[in-house]
Amino acid sequence: MTSPHDRLRPVRLLALFLFGLVLFGFPLLGLFSRPTTVFGLPLLYVYIFGAWALFIALIAWLVEG
Amino acid sequence: MLDGWTLAIVALLYVGILFVIAWFGDRHGRRWVANPWVYALSLAVYCTAWTFYGSVGRAAVDGIGFLPIYLGPTLAAAVSWVVVRKMVRISKRDRITSIADFLSARFGKSRRLSALVTTVAVVGTLPYLALQLKAVATSYLVLAGGADDGAALIRASALAAVVLAVFAILFGTRHVDLTEPHRGLVLAVAFESVVKLVAFATVGLWVVFVLHDGPGALFGRALERVELAALTELQIDWSTWTWMVLLAWSAVLFLPRQFQMAVVEIVEENHVRRAAWVFPLYLLAINLFVLPIAFAGRLAFDVGGVPTVPPDNFVLELPLAAGQSGLALLVFLGGLSAATSMVIVECVALSTMVANDLVLPWLLRPALARSGRDLGRRLVHIRRWAIVVIVALAQLYLMTLGAEATLVSIGLVSFAAIAQLAPAMLAGLFWPGATRRAVSLALLGGATVWAYTLPLPTLMHGGYLPAAWLETGPLGIGWLRPEALFGLEGLDPIAHAMIWSMLVNVGLLVGVSVIRAPSSREARQAKRFVDVFGPSTTDEPPAWRTATPLRAVRTLLARFLGRERTDRVIADYYGRTVVDDSAIADAVLIDYAERLLAGTTGAASAHVALRSVAEEHHLDRDEVLELLDESARTLATSRELAEKSRQLEHTTAELRNANEQLRELDRMKDDFLATMTHELRTPLTSIRAFTEILYDQPDLATDRRRAFLGIVLKENERLTRLVDQALDLAKIEHDELGTRSREDPTQLLDEALASFSAITERREIAIERRIATDLPAIEIDRDRIMQVVVNLLANATTFCKEWVRIEATVHPNTIEIAVADDGPGVPVADHDTVFDKFHQSETSTGHGSGLGLAICRGIVHRHGGRIWVEPSDRGGARFAFSLPIQSGAAS
Numbered sequence: 001m002t003s004p005h006d007r008l009r010p011v012r013l014l015a016l017f018l019f020g021l022v023l024f025g026f027p028l029l030g031l032f033s034r035p036t037t038v039f040g041l042p043l044l045y046v047y048i049f050g051a052w053a054l055f056i057a058l059i060a061w062l063v064e065g
Numbered sequence: 066m067l068d069g070w071t072l073a074i075v076a077l078l079y080v081g082i083l084f085v086i087a088w089f090g091d092r093h094g095r096r097w098v099a100n101p102w103v104y105a106l107s108l109a110v111y112c113t114a115w116t117f118y119g120s121v122g123r124a125a126v127d128g129i130g131f132l133p134i135y136l137g138p139t140l141a142a143a144v145s146w147v148v149v150r151k152m153v154r155i156s157k158r159d160r161i162t163s164i165a166d167f168l169s170a171r172f173g174k175s176r177r178l179s180a181l182v183t184t185v186a187v188v189g190t191l192p193y194l195a196l197q198l199k200a201v202a203t204s205y206l207v208l209a210g211g212a213d214d215g216a217a218l219i220r221a222s223a224l225a226a227v228v229l230a231v232f233a234i235l236f237g238t239r240h241v242d243l244t245e246p247h248r249g250l251v252l253a254v255a256f257e258s259v260v261k262l263v264a265f266a267t268v269g270l271w272v273v274f275v276l277h278d279g280p281g282a283l284f285g286r287a288l289e290r291v292e293l294a295a296l297t298e299l300q301i302d303w304s305t306w307t308w309m310v311l312l313a314w315s316a317v318l319f320l321p322r323q324f325q326m327a328v329v330e331i332v333e334e335n336h337v338r339r340a341a342w343v344f345p346l347y348l349l350a351i352n353l354f355v356l357p358i359a360f361a362g363r364l365a366f367d368v369g370g371v372p373t374v375p376p377d378n379f380v381l382e383l384p385l386a387a388g389q390s391g392l393a394l395l396v397f398l399g400g401l402s403a404a405t406s407m408v409i410v411e412c413v414a415l416s417t418m419v420a421n422d423l424v425l426p427w428l429l430r431p432a433l434a435r436s437g438r439d440l441g442r443r444l445v446h447i448r449r450w451a452i453v454v455i456v457a458l459a460q461l462y463l464m465t466l467g468a469e470a471t472l473v474s475i476g477l478v479s480f481a482a483i484a485q486l487a488p489a490m491l492a493g494l495f496w497p498g499a500t501r502r503a504v505s506l507a508l509l510g511g512a513t514v515w516a517y518t519l520p521l522p523t524l525m526h527g528g529y530l531p532a533a534w535l536e537t538g539p540l541g542i543g544w545l546r547p548e549a550l551f552g553l554e555g556l557d558p559i560a561h562a563m564i565w566s567m568l569v570n571v572g573l574l575v576g577v578s579v580i581r582a583p584s585s586r587e588a589r590q591a592k593r594f595v596d597v598f599g600p601s602t603t604d605e606p607p608a609w610r611t612a613t614p615l616r617a618v619r620t621l622l623a624r625f626l627g628r629e630r631t632d633r634v635i636a637d638y639y640g641r642t643v644v645d646d647s648a649i650a651d652a653v654l655i656d657y658a659e660r661l662l663a664g665t666t667g668a669a670s671a672h673v674a675l676r677s678v679a680e681e682h683h684l685d686r687d688e689v690l691e692l693l694d695e696s697a698r699t700l701a702t703s704r705e706l707a708e709k710s711r712q713l714e715h716t717t718a719e720l721r722n723a724n725e726q727l728r729e730l731d732r733m734k735d736d737f738l739a740t741m742t743h744e745l746r747t748p749l750t751s752i753r754a755f756t757e758i759l760y761d762q763p764d765l766a767t768d769r770r771r772a773f774l775g776i777v778l779k780e781n782e783r784l785t786r787l788v789d790q791a792l793d794l795a796k797i798e799h800d801e802l803g804t805r806s807r808e809d810p811t812q813l814l815d816e817a818l819a820s821f822s823a824i825t826e827r828r829e830i831a832i833e834r835r836i837a838t839d840l841p842a843i844e845i846d847r848d849r850i851m852q853v854v855v856n857l858l859a860n861a862t863t864f865c866k867e868w869v870r871i872e873a874t875v876h877p878n879t880i881e882i883a884v885a886d887d888g889p890g891v892p893v894a895d896h897d898t899v900f901d902k903f904h905q906s907e908t909s910t911g912h913g914s915g916l917g918l919a920i921c922r923g924i925v926h927r928h929g930g931r932i933w934v935e936p937s938d939r940g941g942a943r944f945a946f947s948l949p950i951q952s953g954a955a956s
Contacts, residue, residue: 009146010146010147013143013144013146013147014144014147016143017140017143017144020136020139020140020143021140024133024136024139024140024310025307026303026306026307029299029306030299030303033298033299034298035288035294035297035298037284037288039281040280040281040282040284040285041280041281041284042284042288042297043297044128044129044297044298044299045129045297045356048129048132048136049349049353052136052139052345052349053349055139055143055345056139056142056342056345056346056349057342059142059143059341059342059345060341060342063146063338063341063342064338064339064342
């Protein structure tokens with residue numbers, strides 16, 4: 001028998017994919033595209049790599065869980 | 066600066082190490098390669114010289130514009146559990162070995178389609194291969210510090226091309242059967258992935274922490290410069306960004322080399338799981354230092370706000386400028402890793418497609434006609450030549466067109482070509498309605514638009530076609546300008562090309578598919594692909610007519626797989642070694658052979674090869690209609706049959722019932738005779754006994770003699786009555802009633818009562834008369850009904866203590882006549898059986914014939930009435946019967 005998580009996994013991953021489109025899509029990137037720094041690092045740079053790391057963590061959580 | 070020869074030797078040594086690893090992997094690599102981490106690292110073949118050198122080059126002028134190329138694959142990784150796993154499942158089942166094979170297997174095993182896919186893949190990938198050769202050559206020249214001219218670049222890249230082609234041939238074309246894993250290759254690629262990441266991270270750390278005092282200091286210095294501060298914000302418009310994300314998304318899934326690594330070389334389907342997050346993590350890690358290196362390069366090499374060395378070379382130039390030749394050498398090796406792994410895997414993937422889908426279809430028919438030659442060996446040779454030709458073409462591209470362009474711009478042209486395969490692949494995987502025609506047209510249309518809008522302008526810029534066409538359009542037709550098709554201007558070339566090519570591609574795919582529905586064969590194949598995880602996709606009947614001797618199949622297989630392996634395979638199939646070769650090969654075996662062959666030649670060619678020995682079972686329209694007709698007739702016939710058998714069952718049931726009744730009657734007759742005989746014997750025995758006494762003792766006292774004679778007389782009367790009643794019963798049961806007349810029931814009942822007055826007076830029985838005053842006249846056989854009433858009264862007066870009541874009531878359709886007493890009553894258990902012939906209840910005392918109530922029941926039934934017994938209100942029995950008021954129909 002498959003667990004509910006196994007059955008939902010494809011849908012959850014698809015939802016994550018759509019979330020990724022938003023995360024790395026233009027309107028949101030535009031918000032972070034400012035001449036500001038965080039701890040001396042450019043804001044956009046920090047945002048993209050932070051979002052990227054979060055996204056990877058979510059993939060790992062969904063596929064390995 | 067490093068000595069050119071030293072560099073060449075280091076490069077060759079590195080390739081030598083790769084050889085050793087690949088060799089080790091082929092021999093002992095089973096345990097190593099069957100590992101999800103190795104699988105994830107092998108996917109990092111995605112990161113080529115473009116990533117290693119080109120990203121920094123792009124970042125130096127574009128800021129984060131290099132990132133969509135890695136965010137797209139990250140998004141793809143999220144759905145890899147859905148998409149890649151599906152491709153893996155299908156490919157393992159059908160022994161699919163390339164993306165061309167996949168599409169052709171999905172869409173009608175069409176050789177035209179697979180040739181088209183191969184052409185798009187090869188033409189589209191050539192710039193990408195050229196890019197790698199250029200990067201290796203450039204990095205060599207930068208390090209060696211030699212003459213920075215075109216001729217040196219060509220020489221260096223030619224050398225790289227030769228070495229890489231040899232490696233690809235040695236480790237990529239070892240087996241005839243393509244589904245055999247290339248373990249050595251995979252292990253070498255995984256190793257190279259580690260090398261390039263380590264090299265890039267090392268130089269990144271060095272730049273950030275040694276060259277500058279940490280990221281804060283580096284960015285702080287960079288942000289002081291206006292033109293660099295601008296790079297920390299978005300420099301590209303949203304359409305270019307979005308298209309690049311989508312391009313990279315499709316590239317990581319459908320590039321020939323990615324398909325090779327992710328789908329063909331996978332050991333266990335489950336490895337997709339680990340790779341889904343390890344691979345994007347790798348991408349993140351290798352990109353972390355791109356922007357810092359780019360900024361450091363700009364800070365180091367800019368003069369007047371413009372870089373003095375090509376930004377693509379920053380990664381190398383920075384350590385060189387600082388005199389870190391060891392670090393520079395590491396970078397060189399990292400770049401070499403990135404380039405070589407890409408070229409080798411891409412060559413293996415493309416050579417398979419070229420051999421199976423472009424060359425073999427030409428050779429197959431004549432080769433099959435000539436018997437005896439080992440086609441498998443020949444196929445391997447074709448693959449090797451294909452690698453040589455592909456690498457040579459890439460070198461040619463570099464010499465003619467690619468020398469000037471930046472790495473990323475070259476790579477994106479390739480991505481745009483591969484993206485033309487994406488709609489077909491996605492439709493093949495998820496949309497059962499997509500048809501072969503639609504996919505072929507879509508691919509052709511999309512690829513044509515791609516060629517017109519991306520490579521063609523390159524030819525114009527390079528002077529191979531009139532450059533004026535860019536401004537005025539070919540033959541002066543303005544709306545045909547390849548960089549502003551239909552007047553669409555102001556877009557990045559990639560966005561422009563993608564908009565038009567995808568419009569044509571997806572438009573044709575959807576449009577043509579919905580115009581004509583897939584044929585039944587197509588629909589079946591579509592279901593096999595789209596529903597691969599669903600149930601019952603495996604027991605589809607193979608579409609082969611079976612009139613082929615096994616010998617023919619064996620010979621065909623042996624020419625591709627070799628005699629030994631063929632014998633083993635066939636023995637496996639039949640489960641025994643000795644098989645009669647003249648036997649007819651069944652459809653399942655031919656299907657199995659086709660799939661087996663597909664692992665070597667691709668699905669389309671395998672199908673053609675099998676068709677040369679076995680006939681395919683095509684169902685055309687008429688045949689289908691005929692089949693339908695036939696099955697309709699069969700259905701009707703079987704419906705009739707079902708109807709008949711239902712009738713038969715019904716009749717049988719009736720017969721069985723009748724038989725049961727007959728048996729019951731027979732049993733009743735037997736019972737009746739037995740009981741009757743018994744009843745007759747009792748008085749006869751008694752008569753005989755007393756007669757004997759009288760006969761033997763003539764001097765018996767007179768009063769004794771009289772008493773005995775009295776008994777004889779009484780028994781005689783009883784005998785007579787019994788016989789009379791038996792005859793009576795027989796008569797009643799045979800529906801022999803006398804004539805009927807309209808009678809007044811009250812009068813009849815009073816008459817009956819009167820005849821009992823003597824007995825009731827003598828025995829002091831109280832007779833209660835409760836007869837309704839409005840009894841209607843009824844049509845009856847008067848004597849018989851009188852018989853019933855008298856019988857009931859006789860019983861009542863015999864069994865009662867001191868009270869008998871006669872009743873008559875009117876119901877809507879019947880009148881009810883009853884006789885109640887205060888005697889012992891009839892036990893409830895006997896209520897039904899008391900009317901049976903010769904019924905002897907436990908309370909009965911032996912007088913009476915035992916036929917009286919049976920006769921009563923017979924008479925009442927003959928009048929269409931009902932008779933029953935129930936407890937009376939004074940504890941005795943109440944015998945009642947009803948008679949219909951209307952005609953007393955005898956039924």
